[in-house]
Amino acid sequence: MAENSGTDPAVNTNADENAAKGGTIIMVTVKTPKDKEEIAISEDSSVAQFKEEISKRFKAKQDQLVLIFAGKILKDGDTLNQHGIKDGLTVHLVIKTSPKASGGSTSQASAPSPGVSSSNRSTAGAGNPPPASTANQSQGTGPSAAPAQPGNLLSGFGDLSNLAGLGMGSSNFMELQQQMQRQLMSNPEMLSQIMENPLVQNMMSNPDLMRQMIMANPQMQQLMERNPEISHMLNNPELMRQTMELARNPAMMQEMMRNQDRALSNLESIPGGYNALRRMYTDIQEPMFSAAREQFGNNPFSALGGSPDGSGAQPSRTENREPLPNPWGPTGSTATTTTTTSTSIFNSPGMQSLMQQISENPQLMQNMLSAPYMRSMMQSLAQNPEIASQVLMNNPLFAGNPQLQEQLRHQLPVFLQQMQNPEALSVMTNPRAMQALMQIQQGLQTLQTEAPGLMPKYIQMPMILIPGGIPGAPLSTGGGLPSETPPASAPTSTPAAGANPSQQQLIQQMLQMFAGGSQSTQTPEVRFQQQLEQLSAMGFINREANLQALIATGGDINAAIERLLGSQPS
């Protein structure tokens, strides 16, 4: 132990402050799990003074710092000398994120740990036995409980107050997603419930879809460029299928993760292994996590904060496909505070607030639609109309209005076709266009009130075309109205829900007009003429299938080929 504690005081730069305390200045290394700093301090100083220096250097408050040396916590009143802290030695630092700075000293039973709050819940008492019993951690009950029980019950449970944010407080879509994600993470039963939902299973069993979703995320693309192994993994259908099996079966997933854990700890113990792990973590996992975070709006493994804790890093998580939050669900619950029976469902308060939010925050719309799963969800919906109608029927928005449902069923195929149209999508993601559409709709509404005879109930039908939270295209059909001659169809006084054929025709026309958009009315066939020729030259003789593939991939030949090849063996 040949440490020399003598440093020449004359050499030190900030000798002024520290020298006032007398004694030699020593350099002490202060190490956190992420960081390392060398701090010059007088060897006679107290721990409190040392902490002062540290708080400046680490930009943290003094009472957040906990210092550990040689297995002991350094208390403010102690001196460095007392603990034998000398030049060149290392002190460990933990920066507490909560203001409770005191570490393991005498019995202070006041920490806000999750374990304590469960006792809070039981004392908060009377109210709702089921939520209290299902979870012993926080956030136990699924979101289905929340909308059903209005605010008064929720306020009684300290823990469940964050469920309040789900349907009540913030109706911000992104936040809802996050909430949902958090719920999912903490409640495995709900997780398995969602997994069992046929829609989800359908999506998950389609490896193409999964791959598309993953690849659509720009961060993933970056990641894949850097690490070709990942793209290899994604392109291997067997592996994909396996991982999706895993995702569907939580028990199997746990098994696999356990094995990974074991393998990792073995890895760690070989020399250099730890560093390799750390490298792997920072190279692969962090970008993956942030990619996942961006997609789902929340990092499911919270408090990750870039911690280089390689021994805990489980690359198995890279294959973890979390179930996608149901994009219809939360929007549905936001929009139905009360199911209005008014013919114009979209003037209901819920919908209004959603629309308002969307117009105020165009980014929201963009985010929502550009979320990769959205696109694929729409695609899968389009391909599978029964599921689409099922989803829409179950959407609480329409639950109370059977006429509306009828309407919807008619319009569904057209609507879905339209959704696939990339122009439609691009309009929807364009915030200014959205705003314009909103304005048009508002104008129409004013018109309706001012001159009811002019456009009776026309407004209803187009708006009905909007399921869930996508107030997109059909709004513009309202815009098409003024250009159509108003007396075109008989302005009967029957409510809009009636399937008047001429009205329907009107709608169709408007839809087409919208769908036509800026481009001339070219059918996909014409547009993809060139690609179709190429495909048939390559030997894909099924023109129909080629066309479908091209439409689905938006004209991308390579992707279309993959689709075609993928569909053949099955």
Add this chain to the structure above:
Amino acid sequence: SAAAADVPRNFRLLEELEEGQKGVGDGTVSWGLEDDEDMTLTRWRGMIIGPPRTIYENRMYSLKVECGPRYPETPPFVRFVTKINLNGVHNSNGVVDTRAVSALAKWQNSYSIRVVLQELRRLMMCKENMKLPQPPEGQIYTN
């Protein structure tokens, strides 16, 4: 020259003392002599920083480690001072069950106090432990 099996006890412990003071390792565990005047280098103190993403996160667990006269041939005695709910640790007094911790159960004389502390920390990250409800922060075992 001493073969690996024959390193004198004090040699080893002094080395461990130095490592503890220099912060060898990843900074998630710390150890040192309980009493600097302890010439027998028997009683040690350890500290484990609760791993992130577990219920132990942000907490610091203090331990006592006792290296007997036959150390490093025999494993040390380890017990938690800070109350903890962890498989393998007695609820009443914080004593670590030797059979539950593989580093202790299959002790080798190349192991060290650091290895034991790190293994305990790893146990905190296991699925079966990472969500166990914990006693309020700051409580210690009194016996």
